Amino acid sequence: MKITGFRARLYEFEMERRLGDANLPEGTSMATGMLVFIDTDERISGVAIGGGPVGTIHRLVNDLLVGEDPRGVKGLWQKMNDAAFKGGNRGEIGTxxxxxxxxxxxxxxxLNDEPLWKTLGASTNRVRAYASGLDLALDNSELTSFYTRMAQQGIQGGKLKVGVDLESDEHRLGLMRDALATSGKRPELMIDSNEYWSPKQAIRHITHLEKTFDITWAEEPARRWDVRGLRQVSQSINAAVATGENLDLLPEFTPLLVNGAADIINLGQGSGGITGMLQIADLAYAFDRPVTLMNCPGNFMAPVAACLPNHIGMEVVDAGRDVCFTVDNDIKDGWIVLGDSPGNGIEVDEQKLAVVEVEQYSPGTKVGSWGRRAGAGMYEVPSD
Ligand SMILES: [Mg+2]
Incomplete structure (x- = not known):
């Protein structure tokens, strides 16, 4: 069995609602996606929903992977990273x-004819979920209806986007708590400021919220690499500091853990794919720290969470991003329940893909890449 090549298929679409955070408070409903297929000489392909420049994927596959046995996944990961090391294996090539x-x-x-969660060694097909509205652009009633809808699926945890307006954050945290309480379970409250604050802004903001609310974790309260600042925040608030979803490589996590700057590690697909995420989760496990999995379309990365002994909850956004495929999983009583379909459970719907497929993304459509807002780390509400 040999790898013969790849196909990348780009699509763009309008989501069911706007997504936004402190760096784009008005949000956007336009989104893009890319299906990447790795093909073999035995007419079976693997698929991912991911990113990175198509030209870079072309070079990596054609220069390094064509002719290789695809089953040696970790070895192929090492081969790609070794090839990229001189110019740096972060950023777009890392993606x-x-x-x-x-x-x-x-x-x-x-190829094993088994679900990915079994290939990865999981002994359960259940992954705990928490709701995440990416909700700064939602008005109060939209916020309440989103978290109520998630609570109806048995989800008791929610993560609110915060950072721009303390009074509004305080009010909306109460709305989220009350909506989650309709699950009949004790609400778990998380906040995420997406690196919008300086460490001292974070401490002022979070300690104020903690006078009223019991917050489980505060995500990216300071810059991703600011070991001293994140530690300062962690030592000054009751909530755990969670960070890491925007880091690229295992060695970037080590100083956060060694220095007590991260209490919870956020694992994202961009941190080395599944092979990289497994390494980082093991590192956190060695430090007795829990991990959480970042959101993704259709929750298709949930099989990774299923195999991690220190995983505490996967982010579920539920914004209608599975526009041209289905994933074999369901949410039941607050848990993502993985099916038995072979692989990661993605099944592409060619008819739906034909409607949204594009040659190139339109300008301004790439969700999540809206950049850092002017004033971040300095003032919460920039003056015009
Ligand atoms: Mg986040």
């Missing part, structure tokens, strides 16, 4: 490597 890795793991599981 490309991550996407290929995710598709290779899917391929391996499909």
């Amino acid at each position: 490309a490597i991550s996407t290929i890795d995710v598709a290779l793991w899917d391929l391996k599981a499909r």
Whole structure:
């Protein structure tokens, strides 16, 4: 069995609602996606929903992977990272490597004719979920209806986007708590300021909120690499500091853990794909720290969470981003329940894909890449 090549298929679409955070409070409903297929000479392919420049994926696959046995996933991950090391294996090339890795793991599981969660060694098909509205652009009634809808699926945890307006954050945290309480369970409250604050802004803001609310974790309260600042925040608030979803490589996590700057590690697909996420989760496990999995379309990365002994909850956004595929999982009583379909459970719907497929993304459509807002780390509400 040999890898023969790849196909990348780009699509863009309008989501069911706007997504936004402190760096884009008005939000956007336009989004993009990319399906990457790794093909073999035995007419079976692996698929990932990912990113990275198509040209970079082309170079990595054609230069390094064509002719290789796809089942040696970890070895191929190392080969790609070793090839990229001189120019740096972070950023867009890191994203490309991550996407290929995710598709290779899917391929391996499909070849095994088993679900990915079994290939990864999970002994359960259940993953605890928490709701995440990416909700700064939602008005109060939209916020309440989102978290109420999630609570109806048994989800008791919610993560609110905060950072721009303390009074509004305080009010909306109460709305989220009350909506989650309709699950009949004790609400778990998280906040996420997406690196919008300086450490001292974070401490002032969070300690004020903690006078009223019991907050489980505060996510990215300071810059991702600010070890001293994140530690300062962690030592000054009751909530755990969670961070890491925007880091690229295992060695970037080590100083956060060694120095007590991260109490919870956020694992994202961009941190080396599944192979990289497994390494980082093991590192956190060595420090007795829990991990959480970042959101993704259709929760298709949930099989990774299922195999991690220190995983405490996966972010569920539920914004209608699975526009051209289905994923074999369901949310039941607050848990993502993974099906038995081979691989990661993605099944592409060609008819739906034909409606949204594009040659290139339109300007301004790439969700999540809206950049850092002017004034971040300095003042919460920029003056015009
Ligand atoms: Mg986040």
